[in-house]
Amino acid sequence: MNNLAEMSLDAGVPEGFQGCHLIKLNGYVFEGHLTSEIIKRFLAEKPRDTIGLSIPGMPSGVPGMEGPKEGPIKVYAVKKDGTTSIYATQ
Incomplete structure (x- = not known):
């Protein structure tokens, strides 16, 4: 898709927290x-102040990306007010 960045921004994912995939599921966005x-843990928790989760960019070593994993990968929660916080590591 040529407009993934635009779709991410429209979904509420701030610049700098966009990844290479976008999923909308159960009213949340996963980037x-x-x-x-x-994702299953997050959906079970149903946080009300959060629009979804993001792993920004295309880090090596995550599922679906070749290359060595260089330490824990930070998963960010994207809040409705546009702020982010670390949700988990993988």
């Missing part, structure tokens, strides 16, 4: 190479 376990 980047997230594991299914982290």
Whole structure:
């Protein structure tokens, strides 16, 4: 898709927190190479102040990306007010 960055911004994902994949599920947005376990945990928690999760960019070593994993990968929660915080590591 040529407009992934625009779609991410429209979904509420701030610049700098966009990944290479975008999923909309159950009213939330999931950006980047997230594991299914982290998505399932998040959906079970149903946080009201959060629009979704993001792994920014295309870090090597995450599921679906070749290359060595260079330490823990930070998964960010994207809040409705536009702020972010670390939700988990994978």
